[in-house]
Amino acid sequence: MRTLSCIKADVGSNAGHLRPTDEVVDAVASHLEREGDVLDDYWVFTVGDDIDLLMSHREGEDAERVHQLAWDAFEAGTAVAEKQGLYGAGQDLLKDAFAGNVRGLGPGVAELTLEERESEPFLVFGADKTEPGAFNQPLYTTFADPRYTGGLLLKDTIHEGFTFEVMDLDHTGGERVVELDVPEDSWRLLALLMEPHRFAIRKIRSRATGATVAAVSTQRLHNIAGEYVGKDDPVAIVRTQKDFPSPGEVVQPYGTPPYVAGAMRGSHHGVFYPVRSDEREIPSYYDGPPLVKAVGMVLNDGRFSRPVYPFDATFWDAVREDAAREFREFRERQGSFGPGTVESEELEYGGWADVVDSLDDRFEVTASDGTETVEADDD
Ligand code: F6R
Ligand code: MG
Ligand code: MG
Numbered sequence: 001m002r003t004l005s006c007i008k009a010d011v012g013s014n015a016g017h018l019r020p021t022d023e024v025v026d027a028v029a030s031h032l033e034r035e036g037d038v039l040d041d042y043w044v045f046t047v048g049d050d051i052d053l054l055m056s057h058r059e060g061e062d063a064e065r066v067h068q069l070a071w072d073a074f075e076a077g078t079a080v081a082e083k084q085g086l087y088g089a090g091q092d093l094l095k096d097a098f099a100g101n102v103r104g105l106g107p108g109v110a111e112l113t114l115e116e117r118e119s120e121p122f123l124v125f126g127a128d129k130t131e132p133g134a135f136n137q138p139l140y141t142t143f144a145d146p147r148y149t150g151g152l153l154l155k156d157t158i159h160e161g162f163t164f165e166v167m168d169l170d171h172t173g174g175e176r177v178v179e180l181d182v183p184e185d186s187w188r189l190l191a192l193l194m195e196p197h198r199f200a201i202r203k204i205r206s207r208a209t210g211a212t213v214a215a216v217s218t219q220r221l222h223n224i225a226g227e228y229v230g231k232d233d234p235v236a237i238v239r240t241q242k243d244f245p246s247p248g249e250v251v252q253p254y255g256t257p258p259y260v261a262g263a264m265r266g267s268h269h270g271v272f273y274p275v276r277s278d279e280r281e282i283p284s285y286y287d288g289p290p291l292v293k294a295v296g297m298v299l300n301d302g303r304f305s306r307p308v309y310p311f312d313a314t315f316w317d318a319v320r321e322d323a324a325r326e327f328r329e330f331r332e333r334q335g336s337f338g339p340g341t342v343e344s345e346e347l348e349y350g351g352w353a354d355v356v357d358s359l360d361d362r363f364e365v366t367a368s369d370g371t372e373t374v375e376a377d378d379d
Contacts, residue, residue, distance in 0.1 A: 001113050002040070002302055003063070005055045006124055006235045007070040008217070009107040012081025012089035013049040017129075019282045020051055020081065027080040028053070031073035038065045040302030047275070047293045048128025048283050049088070050233045051077060054295070056302050061111040067102045074107060094225050104224055108132075108217035110235045112203075115211070117242065120299040123250055123310070125236040127272075129283055130262030130290035132169065132218045132234040133196025134272055138253035139214060139236070140193050142245050143204055144182040149249040157208035157243040165203040166192050167218045177202060197261060197346050200234075206243055213245075214238045251294060251310050257323050259330075259339075263288030266348035268341055271327040274316055277309035289327045 011028075014021050028051055029044040036042055036055075043054045053073065059066050071093070078090035094106035102109055114120070127134055141148050143162045151158035161182045166189070168176040180189045192199040204214040216236040240247045254274045263270035264287040273289035275281035281291065296308045310316075334340030344352065 001058070001060070002116055002299070003057055003060055003066075003111055003113045004122070004215075004237055004299070005057070005061070005063075005066055005070075005109065005111045006052060006126075006217070006237055007055070007067070007102060007107050007109050008050050008052040008126065008233065008235050009074045009092035010049045010088060010233065011051065011074050011077045011092060012084075012086035014086060016087050017049045017283065017287065019049060019279065020046060020077070021084060021086065023084065024077045024080045024086065025051060028073045028077040031076040032069065035072065036069055038063075038069060041304045043295070043297070043304050043307065045126065045277075045293070045295055045307075047126035047233070048281075048291050050126065050128050052124075052126045052235055054124055054304070056299060056304065058302075061113055062101050062103070064100050067100070067109075068098055070107065071098045071102055071105070092221070094221070103219065106219075106221065106224060108219050108232060108234055110215040110217040110237050112212050112215040112237045112239070114239065114299075116299060116301070119241075120239070121241050121247070122237060122239045122297060122299065123247060124295045124297075125238070126233075126293045126295070127235070128233045128291040129266070129270070129288050130234070130260045130272065130292075131197065131232050131266075132200040132216060132220070133193075133198075134260040134262070134290065134292075135216050135234060135236045136193040136196045136199070136201060137258045138250075138272075139201050139204065139216070139238075140190065141253040142238075142250050143214070144186050144189060148252055149245055151245055151249055155243075157206070158245065160206075160208040162213065163205045163207055164189055164201055165205075166199050167202045168198060169200055169218065169220050169223070170198050172223050181207065197342075209243050211239075211243070247296060247310065254292065254294075254311070255319055257292075257319070260290050261342045261346060262290040267346070269330075269339055271323045271330070273323050273327070274311040274319060276312045276316075277307075278312075285324070285328065286331055289323065 032042045040056045081089035092106040146152035200218045202218045217234045257272040259269045260272045270288040270290050275291045294310045298305045
């Protein structure tokens with residue numbers, strides 16, 4: 001068995017929350033190169049201000065040696081970020097010391113254990129300026145909606161359906177998870193996934209083979225820190241082909257990208273914008289749009305092929321153009337009103353609640369016929 005671990009963190013960026021410098025990324029990657037004996041292979045990439053470490057190994061999920069390695073690599077990056085005076089240096093390393101496993105310490109983790117197939121193709125999606133539930137709609141579309149995934153109708157092993165593990169992100173003290181089988185449970189699944197701030201897909205398994213097909217990082221930074229420390233900026237790993245959806249079925253939902261929570265101050269809605277692999281793709285408008293990068297590879301006896309980047313294709317330029325126009329128009333149309341901003345419980349800053357509280361004394365309560373002032377309730 002082999003495990004793919006994608007562990008990510010924002011440890012500081014140039015010009016604000018835009019992109020880490022090359023020196024920071026190099027410090028992280030050279031730590032893996034120097035100390036990564038436990039790994040069969042690794043690949044480091046960035047999405048906006050986040051650094052994502054994709055690693056293959058035989059240590060299993062939640063393995064101390066692998067998580068320690070990632071933590072130490074992010075600390076090496078933090079040291080450089082601090083020296084360079086970058087913004088938010090070390091911001092996702094929320095605890096002072098490593099404690100056996102990076103879960104609950106700040107970095108996001110998606111891990112998937114597999115029996116390597118004769119050919120083992122997969123895609124990794126890294127996101128910035130959004131939340132774990134951002135992958136709900138794309139993954140539901142791919143794995144549960146036969147209007148889009150032809151394989152669900154055309155190929156027997158895919159037609160058998162998938163089991164979704166869905167996690168309740170509001171629950172603290174243990175992980176509250178439900179398993180739902182599609183197609184039978186697909187409406188119940190959709191009922192949960194339509195609330196992406198609270199429910200997020202953690203894993204998807206094939207019902208035909210029992211294999212895990214997809215894994216998503218489901219940490220909630222503010223549950224860990226108890227205060228705003230940036231959006232969670234999730235990653236997802238999705239195996240493709242054969243008994244699983246094809247790469248085309250996996251990327252198709254991004255062709256008309258959904259709105260997700262994030263962008264400016266992690267507190268607004270924006271188009272989930274599919275980005276190219278290169279450096280031009282940073283948060284560039286309203287601290288957004290929320291970004292998603294796709295990295296495609298095969299795993300070959302534990303080693304990664306050179307990656308391909310599906311969203312680099314010129315086809316996606318048209319998608320980007322539409323999405324940019326759509327997001328700009330949405331921002332201009334809505335401003336802060338209604339769906340322009342996330343629901344008040346989801347705001348990532350405490351300032352709004354303080355403003356509302358500060359007006360308490362200035363509110364007056366009258367009887368509903370408008371004639372008589374009544375005592376306001378103290379609470
Ligand atoms: C969102 C994000 C940014 C910041 C914004 C303000 O994930 O990173 O939108 O929230 O740039 O940052 P502060 O308040 O730290 O100046
Ligand atoms: Mg950030
Ligand atoms: Mg980020």
